[in-house]
Amino acid sequence: AxxxxxxxxxxxxxxxxxxxxxxxxxxxxxxxxxxxxxxxxxxxxxxxxxxxxxxxxxxxxxxxxxxxxxxxxxxxxxxxxxxxxxxxxxxxxxxxxxxxxxxxxxxxxxxxxxxxxxxxxxxxxxxxxxxxxQEDFFATDAFVERFAQLRQRYVQQKLGERGRLMIMRQQLCELMAILQAWALARAPLNALPQLQAFPWLLRFYQCDRHGTQLTPNLEWRNNGWEADNRYLGHNWSWRPYFYQLLAEGWDERRLTLSTTYRDATSNQYCLTAGQFFDNGERLLLIDIDAAGL
The missing domain is CATH 3.20.20.450 (EAL domain)
Known part of the structure; x- marks a missing residue:
């Protein structure tokens, strides 16, 4: 025993x-x-x-x-x-x-x-x-009031984070409209606006509906737009945010936002936003710096 x-x-x-x-x-x-x-x-x-x-x-x-x-x-x-x-x-x-x-x-x-x-x-x-x-047990309600105060502050902090995320969603809708209009017009890179109103924008690119990248990564660097061709032709359909997009964004063409993740290349915390356009034939993806959230 x-x-x-x-x-x-x-x-x-x-x-x-x-x-x-x-x-x-x-x-x-x-x-x-x-x-x-x-x-x-x-x-x-x-x-x-x-x-x-x-x-x-x-x-x-x-x-x-x-x-x-x-x-x-x-x-x-x-x-x-x-x-x-x-x-x-x-x-x-x-x-x-x-x-x-x-x-x-x-x-x-x-x-x-x-x-x-x-x-x-x-x-x-x-x-x-x-x-x-301490040697003796505390009363069962000894910390109830103290914890309630701390919990309330935590909840308020999380509500603030959600509020900032909702504001970013509204801004993302504006940014999506700007970039989709530029993409549909097939305008040159120098016709793309500077987009200073969106300081959290890291890069954007387009994929087809099956997840294959159609365009270079476009990033704002050194006071100008630069194209990074390294990922052309890569297929991202295996990434969680992509099949989430297929499941939730295909029919309604609504904007979908991924969970936060750490980018292996830049070591930054990121979010990826996506939305189908061009009659559902193309997908615009925007990588966002999540540090401000």
């Missing part, structure tokens, strides 16, 4: 109130999986601690299928500052969500870190932003 389960039985503690936490230890993962199965059969839940560091890696998650993942504090705090580690932690959180895990963010010491934890979909947070560790 497992000593921990015997202890629960001896003190008449319901196993459903218990979470067994697996820390960074090596060993036989199959044996560990067998022990986890016994805990789960008894009704307890399983957490993996310090996920993202040391031994707590994906093979362990796949083998044990935990109920809870506790993000490694150092990884989480670094990710909250932005940059590549931020993308990694968000991807880990998405993976956890898809496998039915709850996320716990440890080391939440600032409001920005709390906002990042909420951005990752954390079900629970712990850290000095609320209180330092």
């Amino acid at each position: 497992l000593p921990s389960l015997k202890q629960l039985s001896r003190h008449n503690v319901d196993p459903q109130r218990i979470v067994f936490e697996i820390t960074e230890l090596g060993g036989d993962i199959q044996r560990l999986a067998d022990v986890v199965a016994r805990y789960r059969h008894a009704g307890a839940r399983i957490a993996i601690d310090d996920f993202g560091a040391g031994y707590s890696q994906l093979d362990r998650v796949l083998a044990l299928q935990p109920d809870i993942l506790k993000l490694d504090m150092r990884l989480f705090q670094a990710a909250a500052l932005g940059g590549p580690s931020s993308d990694v932690v968000k991807a880990l959180a998405q993976m956890a969500e898809k496998t039915g895990c709850w996320i716990i963010a440890e080391g939440v010491e600032t409001e920005d870190q709390l906002n990042f934890a909420l951005e990752c979909g954390s079900r629970y947070v712990q850290g000095f932003l609320f209180a330092r560790a």
Whole structure:
């Protein structure tokens, strides 16, 4: 018998109130999986601690299928500052969500870190932003008012981001009309306006309805439009935003906007907007600098 389960039985503690936490230890993962199965059969839940560091890696998650993942504090705090580690932690959180895990963010010491934890979909947070560790338990409602204030500020921040995105959508509709008129007229490059009203514009190009690029990438550089021919003839139909366009934008010819992604060439955060025109035979795609959002 497992000593921990015997202890629960001896003190008449319901196993459903218990979470067994697996820390960074090596060993036989199959044996560990067998022990986890016994805990789960008894009704307890399983957490993996310090996920993202040391031994707590994906093979362990796949083998044990935990109920809870506790993000490694150092990884989480670094990710909250932005940059590549931020993308990694968000991807880990998405993976956890898809496998039915709850996320716990440890080391939440600032409001920005709390906002990042909420951005990752954390079900629970712990850290000095609320209180330092104490010997006695806190009252169950000790942090309700404080968290409600912080949550409201976070929601207002996200509403502001959505508002800026809606303004950009309106501007994108104006830009699409300008560029489509230029493309339909088959005007030369020097007839293209400078478009200073759209400072977030990175580049634009045209594809056929099957995703093959018909024109060079056109970018505003050195006070003039420049054509980059490297991607002529490339097919982008496999990209998520393209089949989203086919599914949502073909019949209505409406503007579709991708989710934010990091461009591998420029290392910038981008969005891609697309809209069919020319009786649905051509697709105009606009890459946008998402930093302002």
